[in-house]
Amino acid sequence: MFWLSPLPAEDLFTLAGPEGRHAATVRRLRPGEPVDVTDGQGRVLECEVVAVRRDEIDCAVRQRADAVAPRPRVVIVQALAKGDRGERAVEMLTEVGVDEIVPWSAGRSVVRWEGERGVRARERWARTATEAAKQSHRLHWPVVGELVGPGELARRVSAATLAVALHEQAELPLVGLVRSQLPGVAARDGAAAEILLVVGPEGGLADAEVAALRHAGAVVARLGPTVLRTSTAGVVAASVVLAELGRWDGPA
Structure with missing residues (x-):
């Protein structure tokens, strides 16, 4: 899967720049091979490679598709984690x-995003999400939001149709929770419904x-x-929720 935005209206176009270079020199695509190009917002061109040069390829469009964005939206609030655990979580999510x-x-x-360090760290999360979206052939790519603190997190929780904070000592199980809430979720916000899951850091959520x-x-x-690591807890929770929503039955 390759990215291009906006997608061309023509049925013959050139994929150049970093994406074209990756297709030609890393993937080593050859004429006659299939290639998909998306804008990351649900639209995709199913193409055939017709020519290859050093840093670009020519593509002939065979089919155009436009996938409807899945609903309700599933949002993960991921606590900052040390090492590469945050990026690992972003990749899997x-x-x-x-x-x-x-x-x-x-x-x-333990980790704090401050100043230029914080800017670079968020950029790494965004790059990780981009590469994972291409690798997994997603048509709707996830948004990597801005860093939030307690106040903004509370606002996001209040605005969500359903917000769930994951805690290892809670009595209520996540499994089955979303399924039981679906009628209310649909009735309250319809297409704008949002399910938000909050994942704590290595030391867990403070009281x-x-x-x-x-x-x-x-x-x-x-x-x-x-008790799961912070890098895997969100992935497992998202998997449970997405399965209960039936989101794995269609295009991403």
């Missing part, structure tokens, strides 16, 4: 199909954070009998 990933500076997050999330309207739920 993109692959499973979430619609937005919001970095969150939690109270127990004050749990209280603040509850106050903002979040349901506190557990994934299962084991």
Whole structure:
């Protein structure tokens, strides 16, 4: 899968720049091979390679498709994590199909995004999401949001149709929760419905954070009998929710 925006109206076009170079020199595509080109917003051109040069390829459009954005939207608020765990979470969350990933500076997050370091870190998350979207052949690419703190997180929770904070000591299980809430979700916001899942850092959610999330309207739920790393908890939670929504039955 390659990216181009806006997609050309012509049925014969050249894929150049970094994408064309990757197609020609890394993927080593040859005339006659199929290639898909998307704008990351649901539109895709199913093409055939007709010519290859050093840094670009010529593509003939065989079919055009426009996938409807899946609803409700699934948003993961991912606490900052040390090392490459944050980027690993972004990669897997993109692959499973979430619609937005919001970095969150939690109270127990060891890593802090400040100044230029924070800008570069968010750019890495965005690049990771882009590469994962292409690798997994997603037609709707996820948004990597701006870093949020307690105040903005509370606002996102309050605005969501359904918000769930993941906590290993919660009594309510996540499995089945979304399915039971679907009629209310659809009735309240319809096509604009949004399900938001909050994932804590390595040390877990602080008691004050749990209280603040509850106050903002979040349901506190557990994934299962084991405690997962922050880099995998969101992926597992998203998988449960997306399966219950039936989102894995169609295009991403």
